[in-house]
Amino acid sequence: MLITNGFDGVEIHGAHGYLIEQFLKDEVNDRTDQYGGSIENRCRFALEIVEATANEIGAHRVGIRLSPFANYNESGDSNPEALGLYMAESLNKYGILYSHMVEPRMKTAGEKCYTPHSLLPMRKAFSGTFLVAGGYGRDDGNKLSCG
Template sequence: MGKFNLSHRIVLPPLARQRSYNNVPHHMPSCFQPNGQAPISSTDKPLTPQIRCDDTDVVQFTPPRRLRTDEIPQVVNDFRIAARNAMEAGFDGVEIHGAHGYLIDQFMKDQVNDRADQYGGSLENRCRFALEIVEAVANEIGADKVGIRLSPFANYMESGDSNPNALGLYMAKSLNKYGILYCHMVEPRMKTLGEKSESPDSLLPMRKAFKGTFLVAGGYGREDGNQAIAENRADLVAYGRLFLANPDLPRRFELNAPLNKYNRETFYTPDPVIGYTDYPFLED
């Protein structure tokens, strides 16, 4: 893959879970939102309150603050600085997170973005923020060290789009201008946090449009992952849940060995061990 020599085609995608052990507030939120500042977004529309996964209570989300147009260049620059810092820390490259309701996704999706400036309205305008970040990061550390993750079909945290096929295809084509190393897209069958579902849509048009390495993620197993590679629908396949439950997943796939079953109930719990580092290796 570019200048990188990979030993297999199995990828661990970005994952997240809670970090407040035993209900003790973590110190990092005070860094993320200093002085109680509201989170920034493309909009000031609040999220609908949601019931927690354990049905204990209802989560009330802090209303976001709509970024002013003149503030956006500084945010783009923050991504550039973050990429430079990652390289100085010894990383091989960076993956820009433009998926699953995070900030970049909030600009791209018309269910969220209700702006009337050059970053809202048309598809081109809504993708402007993402592409400015790609350009800034690629110029800073080199396009051959940059990837981006996108989920045009996903509707995480009310971040859906009315035409995800057009969105995904536009981004795939536009990324070619910057010559980045890879594009990592989430399959249409993974629209929510739940298990995969049937979908008439496909990432194949995006695969054909993007000229770099193409990664896919979303509900894959050993057999359909191999099939995706064999049929040239992807260059690499990412496995989140299976990798979480099987720390030696590449070895298990190689041997066609049995897999540990993941426990969804422990995906977003605060325990530092259970469901996180307690899954056994083959030799265990």
């Protein structure tokens, strides 16, 4: 219905502690079925949504936002880099338009904080367009783009 009403696409919101991210993160996902436990199982729900959306409107109209390193709404993960890499690699299968990942660099609105985490491994793993967010200024963006 979105596409027939003139929208160009959809960004699946799998970040910031909302429902999809609650499946992804091991600090909040305590399920014991096929959606809990291993990283593959925890990512299953998000990937099923990506697949269904891509099948419905076309992969070229689908993006996803993820925040593997963030701990929004107490939804952290014990190994956020592995989570981010797994999702980046798995998303390649669907040929979606973009992956939009959040690096937790904002302490408060307008105030950056130091973080040891980097999205560069995820950028290298994802073959499509890769968007980033998280307190980047011009110098930060230029440094990241140079690897």
